Amino acid sequence: MNSTLFVNISRFILLLAIQIIIFNNMNFLGYISPFPYILFIILYPVNGNKSGLVAASFLLGIIMDLFSNSGGTHATACLVLAYFRPSIFKFAFGLSYEYQTIKLNDVLTPQRFSFILLSVVIHHFTLFLLEAFQLSFILDTLITTLLSTLFTIIICIIIIYIIKPNKR
């Protein structure tokens, strides 16, 4: 139990550091900025404390906001993702997901991929919608969401594979 707590805290700090120092400076074509820090919310234990996840996501988002001068946009997006995570699990893995032992950081199956895809889309759409804060920018928001989602997913999968290489 203590080791999962430790792993999660170190994951929290490491992902934030990588995001702020490296990925915040990335900006392909003026549109695309990847946000792999949400991997913390995606990889949080399935049977972990739900309120703990909501609180931790809020903290994660508010620290991102602190560093990127964005008010509360990251905090809101992270909160929405954390709250809807159980529903996404249900959608991706079927109803009885809580009784199975799901390990996300393992070989990529269609279920795992659809879970990551949905999570990233929900987070990015909320984020970019709040960032623009104007319905006249809706087309730009959708394009940015689409392209950034693509890059975030690629980077997320690469990070998962780097941290957890196949043991077999």
Add this chain to the structure above:
Amino acid sequence: MQQIFNFMYKNSNRLLFLLLLGISLSLTIQSHSFHRSKIISSANFLSGGVYERVNNLNEYLNLKTQNEALALENAKLKSLLFSKKDTTAVKKLDSLKGVKPDDIVVSKVIHNSYNVYENYLTLNSGEKDGIKPDMGVINDLGIVGIIENTSPKYSTVISILNKRTQINAKIKKSNHFGSLNWNGKSTGFVQLTDLPRLALIKIGDTIVTGGQSVIFPENINIGTIAKIYRDKQTNFYTLDIKLFNDMTNLGHVYIIKRKDREEIINLEKRKKDE
């Protein structure tokens, strides 16, 4: 009472979510609606300190371009000095006290953003150096932004690439003025709106800051006209201005402290009160 506690216990996760969502949404809305009301800003000990460390490392990578920029600016200043006809002429002072109207503080950009609709910079000088909100920030090529928040050691700048900026600007040769804002599309261009149609303009004309603002002194370079939109409905032009500055590549900047700023503001306030 028991039932209330039961309800709270059952829905603790949802209640926590709603509470935190309320906080974060209000922070978001507030950051979009008011001028200078940021609670969450990068002018603080934590993020300022981290950005300064990272910037110290990055600085070594572009020492060469920074040196070239400084050498160019030196050459320009030297040429100004040498081309003066009479170097012994007494300099005309602007006021009886014999002080210049503006003071300049050199500072360094330690964090720069340009990929969202509301962009901010972080500088490594703050209240200790006498920096206050609403001071203008420029570099040798043109304007950069306006100080928004300060902490003892750091300050944040609302960049000209921000949907909320409004800067008074004019055509260099004709004194017709308009207001400068950004439509969020390209980092190289800003828009000048509300320019009267009486103004004679053509593509390539220089745009400078107007004398009406108490933030910037007059005649600081902004950019050149790149595109002219004529609107049949109104009597105003909208122009695309190509910036002299590359906002994606900023190093050292100058912060302008205007000495008569408070006097002007007090005077205008008195006018309103009467």
